[in-house]
Amino acid sequence: MRKKVSTVRYWLFKSEPDAFSISDLARTRAVLWDGVRNYQVRNLLRDEIREGDRALFYHSSTKEVGVVGEMAVVGGAVTDPLQFDPKSQYYDPKSTKEAPRWLAVTVRYVRTFPRLVPLPMLRSDPALSGMQILERGNRLSITAVTKAQYDRIIRLGTMKR
DNA sequence: GCCAACGTTGGC
């Protein structure tokens, strides 16, 4: 029997800290990353993001915008239960249990950086040029990151500067 | 709170 080859991939997950911050994540063991309501991102959850992948945690729409830490994907895509909850802001009346529209993966806290890596620092770092989140008009809440970009951001978040 | 940029909806 042939051993299944599985490559770790790297991602950047955005969240508004007022809704869910890395401190909130740090208080839990693992959490379902729910509320994704964009088809491109849904397709990433369905087709690309796997257990064992790594992800940067990014705080958006807040005073200090930037990458704040690291987490791990510990569970593959499942049906996002919030789409069936009429009281949830993520309720989708057009989704059905027979053909659910929206998915979610489970993530686990890895660490909070000693220093937030601010968006302007990402923009000005030549090693990070071309990163998807920095592209004009990008609005996806999950974007791909190369291993080199990932490692560079870990370094920026942990090195003295 | 402004607004650019993008996504979604629905009439035709």
Added chain:
DNA sequence: GCCAACGTTGGC
């Protein structure tokens, strides 16, 4: 299937 109108995102 086009596209105008509307909604949302997210930096500033």
